[in-house]
Amino acid sequence: MLRRNKAAKEQWAGLHQALDRWLEERQELLVRYCQIASLPPYDKHWEQLPPAKEIRAFCEVLIDYVSAGHFELYDHILVEANAHNHSTEAFGQKIYPQIHTTTEVALDFHDTYAEVCDTDSLPSFTPDISKLGEALQTRLELEDQLIALLADQDVTERTAAGNEVIS
Template sequence: MLENCQNARERWGGVSELIDRWLKERQELLVHYCALSGETDREDVQALQPKFVRLCEVLMDYVSAGHFEVYEQLIQEAREFNDGGLELAARVYPQIEKTTEVALNFNDRLDGGALSGEDTEQLFGELSRLGEALENRFEMEDVLIDQLHNAHASKLESV
């Protein structure tokens, strides 16, 4: 029994570190998003393009880490604890998927190479929609973290 408790702590303790690292990536994403959305000189396409590209890099890293690392671990944890978390994930995950589509579409707009002034104006419009999608995504991710991981932390500590 003691061995099972240690295994559980080792297994799910790593999830906390994964989530912490991912939330730092979220913070970096927000910094890049806010810096770009606050740009006042939207005419200087040469200066804006690298900022859009960097935002997309951080955005894709964040989205990928969520889908291929964090959500996977949260769902595994929900299976292990079998306390209703899988049902929550089944309801929330499709909504997160919708925000992923918005992020992917935004990223795809920059794959075409150099931007023109017209492209830039359209991207700022899409940037606003991306911000709304990210806000929704962060709320849903926070629910998943709270319900699928934080709820189990006290169970692990008491073991």
């Protein structure tokens, strides 16, 4: 997941300021996810489960990221792309339900763990963090497809204006 986000940041950096900020938030989310899930390069970071304060901090970043996508970026991407390619509406109708499914998983995780005070009483944490990881992976793939719509529109505009496009 971290490599996917790094590639996205490199590919689409500078396209839009809001997108750049959102990709930075996505990076923070993924780093924190890897930390609390004890994934490389943070494997064996915790002896048992992560401390409650780390889980709560992750939940804050998770909800901020999910909210930013839904309330700030997704509609903007589709509106911008739709202005140049009418087929994006169908694409948006296909992808939104899938993103919504990942949002539900993220919200369930947040609701379960955002107020956790003691990690001794978290028997479901490992399967829950695993389920969230799968949802995040799916979400990244879907978001990258949305970002590609915006990037394709930007490339088309630059090409039409006679500017050289470097791949």
